[in-house]
Amino acid sequence: MTDAPMSTPMEAAFTTPGLVNAHHHLYSALARGMPGPPRTPVSFAEILELVWWRLDRALDLESIRWSAMLGALEALEAGTTAIVDHHESPDAIEGSLDVVAEACATVGVRAVCAYGVSDRHGPDGARRGLAENERFLRAGGRGMVGVHAAFTCSDETLDAAAGLARDLGVGVHVHVAEDGIDEAAGARLAPRSAGDWLLAHCVHLETDAGVRGTIAHNASSNLNNAVGYAAPARFANRVALGTDGIGGGVVEEYRVAFLALRAHDVTASPEMPWRWLEAGWDLVPEARADRVTWGHAGLDRLGPGPDAPGPDGPGLDPWTVAYTPGIRPVDVEIDGELVLHGGRPTRVDPDEVRARAREEAERLWARL
Numbered sequence: 360m361t362d363a364p365m366s367t368p369m370e371a372a373f374t375t376p377g378l379v380n381a382h383h384h385l386y387s388a389l390a391r392g393m394p395g396p397p398r399t400p401v402s403f404a405e406i407l408e409l410v411w412w413r414l415d416r417a418l419d420l421e422s423i424r425w426s427a428m429l430g431a432l433e434a435l436e437a438g439t440t441a442i443v444d445h446h447e448s449p450d451a452i453e454g455s456l457d458v459v460a461e462a463c464a465t466v467g468v469r470a471v472c473a474y475g476v477s478d479r480h481g482p483d484g485a486r487r488g489l490a491e492n493e494r495f496l497r498a499g500g501r502g503m504v505g506v507h508a509a510f511t512c513s514d515e516t517l518d519a520a521a522g523l524a525r526d527l528g529v530g531v532h533v534h535v536a537e538d539g540i541d542e543a544a545g546a547r548l549a550p551r552s553a554g555d556w557l558l559a560h561c562v563h564l565e566t567d568a569g570v571r572g573t574i575a576h577n578a579s580s581n582l583n584n585a586v587g588y589a590a591p592a593r594f595a596n597r598v599a600l601g602t603d604g605i606g607g608g609v610v611e612e613y614r615v616a617f618l619a620l621r622a623h624d625v626t627a628s629p630e631m632p633w634r635w636l637e638a639g640w641d642l643v644p645e646a647r648a649d650r651v652t653w654g655h656a657g658l659d660r661l662g663p664g665p666d667a668p669g670p671d672g673p674g675l676d677p678w679t680v681a682y683t684p685g686i687r688p689v690d691v692e693i694d695g696e697l698v699l700h701g702g703r704p705t706r707v708d709p710d711e712v713r714a715r716a717r718e719e720a721e722r723l724w725a726r727l
Contacts, residue, residue, distance in 0.1 A: 373652070373653050374651065374652050374653070375651050375675055376640065376647045376649055376650070377438070377439070377440025377441060377469075377646040377648075377649025377651055377691070377693060378437075378438050378440060378609040378610065378636065378639060378651065379439070379441040379599070379609065379646050380439050380441070380443060380600075380601055380607055381443050381557065381573070381599035381601040381639050381642055382443060382445060382532075382602070383430065383434075383442045383443060383444045383445070383601060383603070384444070384446070384603060384604035385426055385427040385430035385446065385459060385462075385463075385604075386414075386415065386418055386422075386423060386427070386447070387605075388426040388427070388430040388604075388716070389422060389426040389719065390410075390414055390604075391720075392720065392724075393414065393723075393724050394724055396409035396413070402538075403537070403539075403584055403585075404540050406584055412479075413727055414723075417450075417723055417726040418448035418451050418723065419448075419450070419451045420455065420458050421722075422719050423446075423451060423455055423458045423459065423462075424462050424719075425462075425715055425716045426716065426719075427444075427458065427459045427462035428716065429713065429716040430442075430607055431465075431466040431470070432704060432709055432712050432713075433606060433607045433608070435466055435467065435607075435691060435699055435704060436687075436702070436704070437607050437608030437609070437610065437687070437688070438609070438610060438688040438691060439468070439607050440646050440649040440651070440693045441468065441469035441471070441639070441642075441645070441646040441649075442468060442471070442607065443470075443532065443575075443642060443643070444463075444472050444473065445532050445534075445559070446472065446473065446505065447475040447505075447507065449477075449479075449480050449484055452488060452490075452491050453494075455474065456472045456474055456491060456492070456494075456495040457500070460495075460500055460501070460502075465706065465707060466698070466704065466706060466707055467696065467698035467705075467706045468693065469643060469645065469646060469694075470501065471501050471503065471642070471643060472495065472500060472501065472503075473502050473503040473504060473532040474488050474491045474495075475488065475505040475506060475507040475534075476489055476492070476504075476507065476516060477507035477508075477511040477512060477516075478512050478516050479507070485512070485516045488505070489504075489519055489523060492520075492523065493523055493527070496527050502529065503524070503530045503531060503532040503557060504520050504523050504527070504530070505532050505533070506532070506533040506534075508533065508534040508535070508537070508541050509533070509535070509541055509543065509544040509547045509548055510540055510541040510543070510544065514547070517548070521552075521553075524555075524556075529555065530555030530556045530572065531553075531556045531557070532556075534559045535559060535560060536561055536562060536563040536564040537559070537560035537562055537584075538563065545565050545568030545569070546568070549568055549570045549571075552569075552571040553572065554571050555572065556570075556571060556572030556573070557572055557573050557642070558572045558573065558596070559574075559575045559603070560575070560576075560577055560580075560581065560586070560589060560603075561574050561576075563587065564594075566594060571596070573597045573641070574589075574591055574596045574597070574598045574599070575598075575599055576591045576598050576600055576601065577600075577602065577603035577612075578600075578612065578616040578618075578619040579602060579615045580602070580603035580604070581619075582615070582619065588622075588623055590623060591635070597638050597641065598634075598635045598638060599635055599636075599639045599642060600612050600613060600616055600632070600636050600638075609639070610636075610680060610686060613629075613632050613635070613681075614684070616632040617629045620632055628677075628678075629677040629678055629680070630677055633677035648694075649693045649694070650690070650691070650692040651688050652688065653688055654686075654688075654689040655683060655685055689702055
């Protein structure tokens, strides 16, 4: 269901801290290969209605478990040691965040979980989503209060989510103006927002909207959904990188973010998207102490940059990474434990995870 980890020796080794995926949808890992929609979507709203909202309604706890296991495995194999996940499963809400967190812990990857509250299934659906966030967080789970997006939430639900986050001392993880359909998000969220919020996309957010928080830039997803270029450099907010469910690799997302920036401004250098990559450590500080040893047959010739130190030696140079596809982790150490060695996970059997995920995917697709 994904590219297998490398099977040939890597000739060079450079070390960085663990990487953070600032906005992920682990439940989407089982979407690849799913039956096509009843008709071709021609807008972002139709992509949601005909693809993603069909999928999330079909999820149960078992499919959530194996999608999270597969997504966490792929993240680890790409050098991502922490995932900030935004989950939705309207017919399997209760206990879903435990399942996601436990699956990530099994693989050995850090997770920050949130359930995306929405009124698209009525007030009771919103209430149950809020309750799942509260239950998980009060039980000691690491996470945020999730909100799908302003355009699918009433003012009452937005107030309840913001209030719950304040009470629990966490931020809100929310999609913001991903498409023009959510163009009112800035005015609605600004007075409710706080500095610890996580704002995904912000493609159609006014530069001076005043919504506080870190922006999660998802260049690959924005291109895929044809929603436009977010131009995140225009904001005063901190910017981090997320994949929005298109795999778990932050290095690949960095490369796409650079190319999207370059298409917008041919004078741009990769240092800016590299700073976006590094901003993930502000969201999950422990990942900075993780160790990822990278390899690529050509890195010994290209070499690290003088200003790119790793925690145990030379790190990866932004220019080198931007133009060197195929860089992969050799070893990954999380919280002092070697969880990837020689490109292969140590806690789980990747072949078994992929086989079980494939079986569960077929059961999930049959429910669509």
